[in-house]
Amino acid sequence: MEKKVKLDTLCIGGTNYKTTLTAKFINRKQWEPYNPKLIKAYIPGNILKIFVKEGQKVKQGTKLLLLEAMKMKNLVEAPVSGIVKTIHVKEGVMVPKNELLIEIE
Amino acid sequence: MSLKQKTLDLLKRREQVQMGGGEQAIEKQKAIGKLTARERVLAILDKESFHEYDLFVEHEARDFGMATKVLHGDGVITGTGTIYGAPICIYAQDFTVAGGSLGYSHARKITKIMDHALKMRVPLIGINDSGGARIQEGVNSLAGYGEIFFRNTLSSGVIPQLSVILGPCAGGAVYSPALTDFVFVVDNISKMFITGPEVIKTVLGEEISMEELGGARVHSEVTGSAHFFANSEVECFDQIKKLITFIPWNNGQKARPFPPKEPKSGFNIEKIVPSDPSQPYDVRDVIRAIADDSDFFEVQADFARNIVIGFGRINGETIGFVANQPMVLAGVLDCDSSDKAARFIRYCDAFNVPLVTLEDLPGYLPGVDQEHAGVIRHGAKILYSYSEATVPKITVILRKAYGGGYIAMNSRHLRADFVFAWPSAEIAVMGPEGAANIIFRKEIMEAENPDAMRKLKVEEYKEKFANPYVAAAKGYIDTVIEPKETRKLLMHAIEVSKNKNDGRPKKKHGIPPF
Numbered sequence: 001m002e003k004k005v006k007l008d009t010l011c012i013g014g015t016n017y018k019t020t021l022t023a024k025f026i027n028r029k030q031w032e033p034y035n036p037k038l039i040k041a042y043i044p045g046n047i048l049k050i051f052v053k054e055g056q057k058v059k060q061g062t063k064l065l066l067l068e069a070m071k072m073k074n075l076v077e078a079p080v081s082g083i084v085k086t087i088h089v090k091e092g093v094m095v096p097k098n099e100l101l102i103e104i105e
Numbered sequence: 106m107s108l109k110q111k112t113l114d115l116l117k118r119r120e121q122v123q124m125g126g127g128e129q130a131i132e133k134q135k136a137i138g139k140l141t142a143r144e145r146v147l148a149i150l151d152k153e154s155f156h157e158y159d160l161f162v163e164h165e166a167r168d169f170g171m172a173t174k175v176l177h178g179d180g181v182i183t184g185t186g187t188i189y190g191a192p193i194c195i196y197a198q199d200f201t202v203a204g205g206s207l208g209y210s211h212a213r214k215i216t217k218i219m220d221h222a223l224k225m226r227v228p229l230i231g232i233n234d235s236g237g238a239r240i241q242e243g244v245n246s247l248a249g250y251g252e253i254f255f256r257n258t259l260s261s262g263v264i265p266q267l268s269v270i271l272g273p274c275a276g277g278a279v280y281s282p283a284l285t286d287f288v289f290v291v292d293n294i295s296k297m298f299i300t301g302p303e304v305i306k307t308v309l310g311e312e313i314s315m316e317e318l319g320g321a322r323v324h325s326e327v328t329g330s331a332h333f334f335a336n337s338e339v340e341c342f343d344q345i346k347k348l349i350t351f352i353p354w355n356n357g358q359k360a361r362p363f364p365p366k367e368p369k370s371g372f373n374i375e376k377i378v379p380s381d382p383s384q385p386y387d388v389r390d391v392i393r394a395i396a397d398d399s400d401f402f403e404v405q406a407d408f409a410r411n412i413v414i415g416f417g418r419i420n421g422e423t424i425g426f427v428a429n430q431p432m433v434l435a436g437v438l439d440c441d442s443s444d445k446a447a448r449f450i451r452y453c454d455a456f457n458v459p460l461v462t463l464e465d466l467p468g469y470l471p472g473v474d475q476e477h478a479g480v481i482r483h484g485a486k487i488l489y490s491y492s493e494a495t496v497p498k499i500t501v502i503l504r505k506a507y508g509g510g511y512i513a514m515n516s517r518h519l520r521a522d523f524v525f526a527w528p529s530a531e532i533a534v535m536g537p538e539g540a541a542n543i544i545f546r547k548e549i550m551e552a553e554n555p556d557a558m559r560k561l562k563v564e565e566y567k568e569k570f571a572n573p574y575v576a577a578a579k580g581y582i583d584t585v586i587e588p589k590e591t592r593k594l595l596m597h598a599i600e601v602s603k604n605k606n607d608g609r610p611k612k613k614h615g616i617p618p619f
Contacts, residue, residue: 007385010435012467013507014538017383017435022410024327024441025434031473044309070308094310 036079039102041095045069050091052102056084064102067095080104122160122177126201134201139294140338142182142199145232145271149342150186150193157184159217164210169241176202179210180235183218185227188349191361194222197232200272205235207278208242212249219256226355228265230345233282234272250277257284262455264355267345270295270321270331271338283330286452287348287404290321290331291341297324297331322407329408329445347402351416351423352456359457360423368592369399375588378465380529382504382536382571385435388413388428391463391503395592397421404449409441410434414449419461420596425453428463429514431504438510439470440483447486447617454494459599462515465504467536484513485618491519493617495609497602501591502526502573502582508535517581522605523598524582525591526573532582533575537567 007018048066052058058078067074082104089101106114123143125131131141140148146155164171164179180202186193196215198205215231222229238246260266261284268282269289273296282288282297290297298319305311305318317323324331333348335341353360372394377386393399396417403415411434417424427446429436453460469475469484491498491513499522500515511532515521526532534540542549545562552558569575576582586594 005432010437012435012437012471013536014542015383015467015536017385017431017467019385019431019435020433022433028472028474031477044311046310096309096311 037082037104038100039064039076039104041067041097041099041101043067043069043074044095044097045074047089047091047093047095047101048073050087052084052087054084054087058082058084058104076101078104119160125177125199126203130201139200139234139272141201142197142232142234145338146182146184146195146197148339149230149345150188150195151190154186155184156186157182159183159214162210162214164208166208166242171241178202179208179214180205181211181214183214188346191349191354192225192227193230194218194225194227195230195232198235200234203239205272206237206239207235207246207249208239209245209249211239212246212252216252216256219253219260222264223256223260226264226357228267228349228354229260230267230269231281231285232269232271233274233278235278236273237276237278247277253281254284257281262356265352265456267348269341269345270297272296275301287332288324288330289333289335289341289345290324291335291338292321294338295321295324325407329405329441332405334407351402352458356455356457362421363397363418365421366398368394368396372399374591378503378529378588382531385431387432388430388463388465392417392426392428395419395595396424401426405445409439409445411436411439412442412446414446419592419599422599423458424599425449425458425460426463427460429466431465434470436466437468437470438466438484438487438513439475440478440480443483443487447490450487450490450494454490454496457496459497459602460494460499460515461595462498462500464500464502464506464514466507466510466514467505468508468510482618487513488519489615489617491515493609493615495605495607497522497599497605499523499595499598500525502530502532504529504531505536506530506532520607522602525584525586525594526577526582527588528573528585530573530585531571532573533570537563537571540570541566
């Protein structure tokens with residue numbers, strides 16, 4: 001009765017089970033530890049203004065940029081002190097959620 | 106005017122209103138492969154059983170030039186009829202009339218037929234095909250939605266409520282289907298979302314098509330918001346009719362019995378399940394080997410496929426089947442599958458449908474994504490709904506019943522009425538590999554050849570604990586049965602559970618882990 005399907009292996013409790021995987025399972029997001037030096041868009045939106053330049057020294061709380069989303073102008077501040085290593089976005093661009101905006105060294 | 110003339114006048118008026126939005130609008134509806142609201146109602150209900158009400162209702166809007174606009178039936182058809190003789194209240198939004206938009210009179214027609222359904226204790230079917238709120242009617246239209254949602258909630262668990270999405274169903278409007286028991290969708294026709302692609306694009310800059318955002322496939326496979334997927338409207342209507350045969354008209358009744366029928370000979374229950382617990386099989390074949398005429402009507406077939414739910418019959422009586430599916434993700438419980446099963450269990454309990462649980466699972470799915478998605482509260486739903494259910498509850502343990510999964514899948518401890526186990530059942534706190542690694546950690550570590558020692562200890566554990574007899578010795582399972590006895594025993598268990606009378610403490614309502 002069984003149709004021929006390609007089987008994958010799933011390990012649960014030390015046992016390798018022969019089974020099929022779902023798209024949702026395969027595409028699940030890998031967990032990454034939070035890195036405060038990578039400033040990411042916490043909401044999708046529009047980069048309204050960038051206040052810093054590459055190479056600039058910033059302190060914790062320095063204004064980095066304005067991210068406009070859902071009609072709100074959200075101020076993004078530096079979570080840590082350091083030097084702005086790379087700015088990955090330009091003013092006026094739309095960014096999806098979790099897009100890398102600025103790297104701090 | 107003579108009575109005859111007056112009757113002719115009635116027929117003329119009726120004909121006019123029944124044209125809905127007129128020929129042009131109807132043509133447009135047909136051009137995109139959709140039936141009209143009236144055609145849909147007539148196709149779902151028994152021949153000549155439909156009686157329409159509120160045909161001559163008109164809207165009362167006066168602003169924005171609405172005063173001179175005639176909207177036939179205010180964009181919705183309501184009435185009563187039968188499906189295989191079962192009384193039905195039905196409404197169908199008519200997209201040809203002002204895009205099926207919901208104004209105050211439109212909503213009042215719907216709430217009137219909803220009130221009727223609840224009072225008469227008969228199933229309600231709602232066909233959704235609407236552009237959304239009628240903007241010209243402003244807050245009145247919002248009030249209309251609210252009144253519908255309230256009645257959906259009131260009727261929940263009292264009468265079956267079916268929602269059929271045959272067009273757009275956007276914004277607040279989707280919450281009526283979401284509050285009902287079963288949602289039917291049709292490929293390329295159904296569209297459900299809270300905010301549409303346009304808004305998403307302008308506000309968030311994300312580009313997506315309506316189909317990708319909230320098409321029939323998305324809701325059947327990804328979100329779980331739909332319960333039945335069909336390729337055409339006609340196929341969808343057949344699904345609706347079939348479902349009606351499986352469920353009672355209200356919560357005070359049982360589903361009507363069918364003449365009992367033996368399963369088809371093609372399904373040999375002794376040849377489906379491999380004895381090696383790591384090998385997969387399709388548990389639906391086991392259900393088909395048990396159910397009358399091998400007829401299994403699956404619910405949410407494409408969502409969280411690691412658990413299987415649906416209706417079948419045993420000895421003529423409707424049964425709700427819940428079964429782990431080793432063929433997909435080894436049959437684990439996770440957020441989605443717990444959600445899916447828990448809601449179905451509550452449906453069956455509310456409508457007096459006995460539950461048969463077929464168990465074969467290695468436990469809950471490990472992973473950061475699962476933990477962070479809240480597998481604790483989602484997984485708890487299945488415990489809650491089994492514990493809460495007082496309909497006859499029977500479990501058959503086919504193979505694995507490990508750890509938390511064993512408890513969750515309608516164990517004796519959650520008040521199963523009967524727990525049967527096949528000789529292949531392994532009822533244990535966890536799988537042999539995991540257990541041996543913990544219990545014999547020291548022996549394994551200190552052995553000259555740890556791998557060989559591990560293998561030995563796993564075998565030892567398997568021998569001692571990977572069987573049904575430890576649980577049987579404690580009375581946690583009632584009996585170990587031959588696979589071929591399964592149907593006979595289920596028939597018997599359902600027979601002797603006929604007058605089950607089991608209560609729960611009186612309360613306003615519980616607090617399930619929503």
